[in-house]
Each structure stands twice: as C-alpha cells, then as structure tokens.
Amino acid sequence: MTFRKYLVLAGVAIFSAAGDSLLARGMRDLGSISLNNLSSLILAILNPWVACGILLLLAFFASYMSALSWADLTYVLPASSLGYVLVALAARFGFHEAVSPARWIGIALITAGVGFVAAGPSLTHSHKLPDDVTSHSEVRL
Amino acid sequence: MKEAYTWAAIALIVISSTTGDILLSHAMKQVGDVSELWKRHGFWKVIGRVLSTPTFFLGLIAMGVAFYSLLFALSWGDLSLVVPASASLTFVANAFAARLFLHERVGRRRLLAALLVAGGVALMAI
Numbered sequence: 291m292t293f294r295k296y297l298v299l300a301g302v303a304i305f306s307a308a309g310d311s312l313l314a315r316g317m318r319d320l321g322s323i324s325l326n327n328l329s330s331l332i333l334a335i336l337n338p339w340v341a342c343g344i345l346l347l348l349a350f351f352a353s354y355m356s357a358l359s360w361a362d363l364t365y366v367l368p369a370s371s372l373g374y375v376l377v378a379l380a381a382r383f384g385f386h387e388a389v390s391p392a393r394w395i396g397i398a399l400i401t402a403g404v405g406f407v408a409a410g411p412s413l414t415h416s417h418k419l420p421d422d423v424t425s426h427s428e429v430r431l
Numbered sequence: 432m433k434e435a436y437t438w439a440a441i442a443l444i445v446i447s448s449t450t451g452d453i454l455l456s457h458a459m460k461q462v463g464d465v466s467e468l469w470k471r472h473g474f475w476k477v478i479g480r481v482l483s484t485p486t487f488f489l490g491l492i493a494m495g496v497a498f499y500s501l502l503f504a505l506s507w508g509d510l511s512l513v514v515p516a517s518a519s520l521t522f523v524a525n526a527f528a529a530r531l532f533l534h535e536r537v538g539r540r541r542l543l544a545a546l547l548v549a550g551g552v553a554l555m556a557i
C-alpha cells in the first residue's frame with residue numbers, strides 16, 4: 291500500500307459522502323417526483339446541487355473502480371463506509387447539528403471495523419495479471 | 432402484506448447490489464492495477480480495457496437494478512427501515528460472496544469487521 295493508494299481510498303469515502311449530500315440537498319429543492327412526472331427527473335440535473343452531486347458521484351465511481359483493481363472487495367467496502375462517519379462529523383462540527391448517542395456508537399463501530407481491515411493485507415488472493423501489466427517490453431501506446 | 436413487499440424489496444436490493452459489487456470487483460481484477468496500466472500505456476488504454484470487459488457492464492446492470500429496487504422499496508416502506516437494513520445486510524452478504532466467488536481470504540478479522548461496519552451503518556442510518 292502506497293500513500294497514493296490511501297489517497298484513492300480517501301477519495302472513495304469523501305466523494306461518495308459529498309456526492310450523496312449534494313444530491314439530497316438538490317432533491318429537497320425539487321420536491322417529490324411521482325412516476326407520472328418522470329420528465330422532471332431529467333430536468334433535475336439542471337439544478338446546480340444535483341449537477342455537482344452527479345459529478346462527485348462520477349469521481350466516486352472512478353476511484354472505487356481504481357481501488358477494486360488493486361485491492362479486495364472486502365478491503366475497499368469498509369473503507370467506503372467511512373463516508374457515513376465523515377457526513378456525521380461534518381454535520382456535528384461543520385453545521386453544528388446534534389449527533390445522537392446511537393450515531394456516535396455507529397461511528398465507533400464503523401471506525402473499529404475499518405481499523406481491523408486496514409491493519410491487514412489489502413489483497414489476499416492471487417490473480418493472474420494481464421500480460422502487459424507485468425511485462426516491460428511492450429511498446430507504449 | 433405491505434411489510435412483506437418491503438422486505439422482498441430489501442432482499443432484492445441486497446442481492447442485486449452484492450451481485451453488482453462482485454461483478455465489478457471481478458472485472459477490475461481482470462483489468463489489472465489501473466495506476467500501473469495508466470503509467471505504462473496511458474489513460475485511453477485504461478478506459479478501453481475497462482469498456483472491453485463484459486463483467487463490467489453486467490455489474491453496472493446489477494447496480495442499476497439495485498438503485499431502482501431501492502426507489503421502489505422507499506415508495507413502500509419507511510426510509511428508517513429500508514436504508515439501514517439494506518445497507519448493513521449488503522456488507523455482510525458481500526463478505527460471504529467475496530469469499531465464495533472472488534476467493535478472497537475472509538478470515539475472522541474481516542468477518543468481524545464486516546459485522547462491526549454493518550452494525551455501525553445500521554445505527555448511523557436510523
């Protein structure tokens with residue numbers, strides 16, 4: 291695990307949390323969308339909150355796919371759950387919202403779980419890499 | 432009856448999002464370490480390699496099914512039941528599925544971590 295790989299894992303957590311929060315904020319402007327009014331779902335991307343949220347979720351997907359290319363699913367998933375913790379901490383210290391005792395316990399459980407996994411190896415099964423990833427002889431495209 | 436529908440939808444969310452995660456993880460392992468690939472062959476080679484992996488698209492479809500079943504579940508059931516139940520059950524399901532299908536070594540440490548995270552996520556979402 292290099293520093294850059296930890297950065298990618300941080301990206302997975304931060305982008306998903308920030309993207310979800312922006313989407314939720316944007317959808318609050320739009321109100322509820324019923325099944326016979328689906329066109330408003332397409333217009334929803336014109337809302338700046340929703341548009342930024344979608345951009346961040348694309349960044350989440352890119353970093354998630356990148357992390358899965360070099361780490362186990364059972365390593366990446368707990369890391370991604372740190373996003374929930376980040377949202378709660380942002381709500382408490384950024385927006386001065388109250389965080390209930392149940393949520394503090396949740397934060398502790400998630401943090402402990404992530405710590406358990408992060409202390410172990412990131413990749414536990416051997417898989418055959420595609421030839422051009424391991425060989426140096428190929429011509430650069 | 433409504434409760435049965437909600438739990439059926441939760442089961443569908445858990446199954447489809449676990450399937451999606453397993454397929455996407457499998458696809459990216461076939462692609463190989465993308466930072467290595469990017470360094471050696473450039474950005475477009477990475478994109479081309481990902482887009483030519485069939486399991487990537489199957490994974491995307493499964494994720495789409497999960498997203499729409501979440502929307503349907505939310506239209507029947509309570510937010511405070513559907514979100515924590517499906518999110519935490521997905522963590523546990525993924526731990527077992529990763530051992531079974533991806534042959535990841537999910538030892539006591541990772542299984543315990545999955546249970547802790549699942550419990551934590553459930554508490555956070557209530």
